[in-house]
Amino acid sequence: MDELPIGRRVAYWRGRRKLSQQVFADRLGKSKSWVDKVERGVRRLDKFSVLYEIAYILQVDVQLLLGKDPERRTDALNCIDQVEVQEIRAALERYDSMSAYFDAAPYPPPLADMRKAVNHAWLTYQYGRYGMLTRALPKLLRDAQAADAGHDGDRALEAANLLGQVYQIASSVLRKLGECDLAWLAADRSMAVAQRADDQLLAGIATARVSNAMAAMGRPLPALELNLTIANRLALGGSNDDPQRLSVYGMLLLQGAMAAARLGDSATVDDLINGAYEAALQLGSDQNHYWTSFGPTNVELHRAAAAVELGDGGRAVEIHHQRITEPAFNALLPERRAHHLLDLARGLAQIGDVASAGEMLLRGDRLAPSEIRCRPIAHEVMSDVLRRTRGAPPSPIAELAEQMGVGV
Incomplete structure (x- = not known):
């Protein structure tokens, strides 16, 4: 976005703020024709007083309009503000x-x-x-x-x-x-x-979302308990071979395992992931009932993620990741694959292989840029990679760090 003419940047942020040219012009006290000429580059925008007024109306830093903000560069195209x-x-x-x-x-x-x-x-x-x-x-x-x-x-x-x-x-x-x-x-x-x-299954997946949010807010114990309570209710009722029920039940167990990992309870993690794997085997393949992407491959992704959460990056990289076949992995949707690559980057950083961690971030960025550029955890990994890299980082890493707004 930094390479765009200033008028194009104004047009971009006007569109992002959902303002028509006429409404934007009225707020500026200008004509619609004036705005159109500025955005097309026909009219120069060289008065700082006007620039600051535009930035105020668009609720952005004026440096962003000038393409000079080092804190938020091309990630502004992907991330929320x-x-x-x-x-x-x-x-x-x-x-x-x-x-x-x-x-x-x-x-x-x-x-x-x-x-x-x-x-x-x-x-x-x-x-x-x-x-x-x-x-x-x-x-x-x-x-x-x-x-x-x-x-x-x-x-x-x-x-x-x-x-x-x-x-x-x-x-x-x-x-x-x-x-x-x-x-x-x-x-x-x-x-x-x-x-x-x-809809009990919709409620089951809603439970997993609540638990995820609770765990992210630093409350993994109630998140674990909630997942297990609803998973047990689903197990007691309905058909045991219904693909939709198996998917929701399995995802509840997986999210419970991730909460347990945050608690450092490796025994519970193993029990819950093994239970989810049994459900996945009954299901037979990775499917997307209730938008869960649940199946055998997704279970293996969670094994690796839980190992990283437990601080055992070596196991995540050297054992769990190796069990995932390339065709099965490539069949997953981009969010799942990029998320896993981010988990691997965290695991590699844990064992000191920051070069490979950076490579995983690059691979994830090629798959789903927002998963890498917009997530706080990815920014933490990139900061760790830069801090522990001897000398100047490789140019692809430096470029991605700049795009993420992470200081080199």
Whole structure:
């Protein structure tokens, strides 16, 4: 983005703030034609007073418009900023269902449109396009809330199900980006909505999202207990060979194992991952029921991740990773693969192989740039790699660090 003319940068941030040229011009006290000429590079933008006013309206640092901000460079194309966090927070703070209790919405969004939008959002997440997703989330949340509030009868269950999924999508991406309090709020909302949707499996996955957010907030013990409680409930009811139930049950065990790893409880980690592996073998292959990506390969990814969390990077790299076949790994969606490469980078850093750790970050960046450039944990790994590299880092590492905003 730094190579773009200043007018193109203005256009980019105007679009990201969802301002039309006319609205932007009105706020600046200029004409729409003036804005159009600036953005096309026909008119020069060389007065600092005007630049600062534009930056104020767009809520960005003026250095970002000049392409000189060393703290946020091309990662700004992929990552969330605080303006967008506040937009998502505002959407989560809406209570359309309560308003509809008194005055029903006359024209709720069609459920067919909502289904398409929700499926697209899940795929956007699973392909690791977090910036695109977070900028679409406020509208998606508002539309899903309006649909939930405005539909009744048989359609009410589907509307609630779709809203529950949107809350889960929001929770998942917000946790990735380090916004753990909002991730917990969205996940908690998804649990309540899942009950109204009368869908035990949706509630089960919502439980895993809540537990993930709790663990990220430093509360792994209640996260472990919650996962196990709901996993046991699922095990006691329903068909034991239902692929959807097996997927949700297995994911609850895997997330419980990750919480146990944060507690340093290796015995519980092994028990839960082995239980999840049994469910995966019953399932037979990696599938994506309830957007879980659950299956034998994903279980092995969690074995490696848990080993890293326990501080045993050597086992993660030398044993668990070696059990994953290349065709099975390549068949996984980009988010899963890039996440695993980030875990391997952490494990390699733990055993002192910072050169290979940097290579894993580069591989992950090629698969799903947002998984590496936007996650706080990836920034920590990159900082560790740079700090422990003797001499100047290799140019690809230095370039990625610069793009991430991590000081070389």
